[in-house]
Amino acid sequence: MKTLGEFIVEHQHDFPHATGELSSLLSAIRLAAKVCHREINKAGLVDITGAAGDVNIQGEAQQKLDVYANNKFKAALEARGEVCGIASEEEDNFVIFESDLSRDGKYVVLMDPLDGSSNIDVNVSVGTIFSIYKRISERGQPAQLEDFLQPGHKQVAAGYVVYGSSTMLVFTTGNGVNGFTYDPSLGVFCLSHQKIKTPADGQIYSINEGNYHKFPQSVKQYLKYCQEPDDATNRPYTARYIGSLVSDFHRNLLKGGIYLYPSTASNPEGKLRLLYECNPLAFLAEQAGGIASDGRGRIMDIEPTSLHQRTPYFIGSSNMVKRVEALVAELDQA
Numbered sequence: 001m002k003t004l005g006e007f008i009v010e011h012q013h014d015f016p017h018a019t020g021e022l023s024s025l026l027s028a029i030r031l032a033a034k035v036c037h038r039e040i041n042k043a044g045l046v047d048i049t050g051a052a053g054d055v056n057i058q059g060e061a062q063q064k065l066d067v068y069a070n071n072k073f074k075a076a077l078e079a080r081g082e083v084c085g086i087a088s089e090e091e092d093n094f095v096i097f098e099s100d101l102s103r104d105g106k107y108v109v110l111m112d113p114l115d116g117s118s119n120i121d122v123n124v125s126v127g128t129i130f131s132i133y134k135r136i137s138e139r140g141q142p143a144q145l146e147d148f149l150q151p152g153h154k155q156v157a158a159g160y161v162v163y164g165s166s167t168m169l170v171f172t173t174g175n176g177v178n179g180f181t182y183d184p185s186l187g188v189f190c191l192s193h194q195k196i197k198t199p200a201d202g203q204i205y206s207i208n209e210g211n212y213h214k215f216p217q218s219v220k221q222y223l224k225y226c227q228e229p230d231d232a233t234n235r236p237y238t239a240r241y242i243g244s245l246v247s248d249f250h251r252n253l254l255k256g257g258i259y260l261y262p263s264t265a266s267n268p269e270g271k272l273r274l275l276y277e278c279n280p281l282a283f284l285a286e287q288a289g290g291i292a293s294d295g296r297g298r299i300m301d302i303e304p305t306s307l308h309q310r311t312p313y314f315i316g317s318s319n320m321v322k323r324v325e326a327l328v329a330e331l332d333q334a
């Protein structure tokens with residue numbers, strides 16, 4: 001089986017700016033993923049579960065693993081020099097890497113170091129999400145806010161790690177989506193899912209129905225459609241909601257399906273963060289033939305205005321997302 005390292009070297013020519021820097025950056029992510037895999041798999045045995053004691057800028061209690069993963073990915077990315085700065089769910093502001101080597105770095109990385117924090121202590125799969133851009137500011141200068149506030153279609157690479165029954169790293173550089181499964185006995189990621197394509201139609205819907213009464217009419221209507229019996233269209237669909245975006249997305253990517261996190265009366269912008277949750281998975285979905293939308297348009301066309309901004313989110317099989325968009329256009333006030 002081909003390892004991730006071999007794949008990266010072999011596909012270096014796929015990278016638009018093929019100087020080896022993006023390959024080296026991806027290797028840094030691979031290293032941090034291994035370190036986090038080891039710690040997450042010991043959750044419960046070592047003192048890595050529970051709250052860290054601080055609250056992040058989103059007002060969420062940081063879990064120890066949020067902080068651990070944030071530090072490991074940050075350290076791995078800073079150590080190599082290709083990256084001049086990062087933005088993270090667990091950092092109030094973007095972080096400038098100060099060394100001369102890093103100041104000259106070509107890329108910035110945005111990340112959700114630990115996705116699915118509410119599932120850490122209950123042994124349910126969690127993940128890491130990353131998004132990579134070429135900087136806009138001049139090399140040699142400190143990274144700037146503008147380097148991070150780029151629309152999703154400018155991403156040069158994106159991916160996630162899912163720490164589940166096995167640990168997988170799934171990513172794209174704009175040449176399709178490939179998945180690598182970690183073999184702890186060898187310490188390597190092996191190519192296990194080549195050129196992933198997501199079916200245009202699926203039979204799985206993923207949403208926190210506990211918020212039903214706060215949903216817009218379009219989403220209520222769509223849930224009604226999913227639950228209506230109709231043999232011709234394989235309905236009712238199956239409800240599956242893990243509560244870790246990465247894990248719900250991963251399942252739907254492979255099997256077909258739709259993940260929905262709409263706006264609600266109390267959260268008109270929804271819950272999920274555009275820059276380090278929605279854009280990277282949108283790049284993957286589109287590369288696999290799916291769609292990612294805020295209900296009214298392409299997620300990756302949104303012009304970001306702030307690091308931690310949120311957006312309503314509908315992602316997955318193209319025909320399923322298109323149906324939601326049609327209902328939004330028909331039923332929801334603009």
Ligand SMILES: O=P(O)(O)OC[C@H]1O[C@](O)(COP(=O)(O)O)[C@@H](O)[C@@H]1O
Pocket residue numbers: 089112114115116117118208243244245246271
């Ligand atoms: O508990 P809710 O409201 O359904 O939200 C669950 C969603 O929130 C998240 O946990 C947010 O991500 P973080 O855990 O990284 O903050 C997603 O992974 C998940 O899909």
Ligand SMILES: [Mg+2]
Pocket residue numbers: 112114115116245277
């Ligand atoms: Mg998250």
Ligand SMILES: [Mg+2]
Pocket residue numbers: 066089112113114115116117
């Ligand atoms: Mg998180």
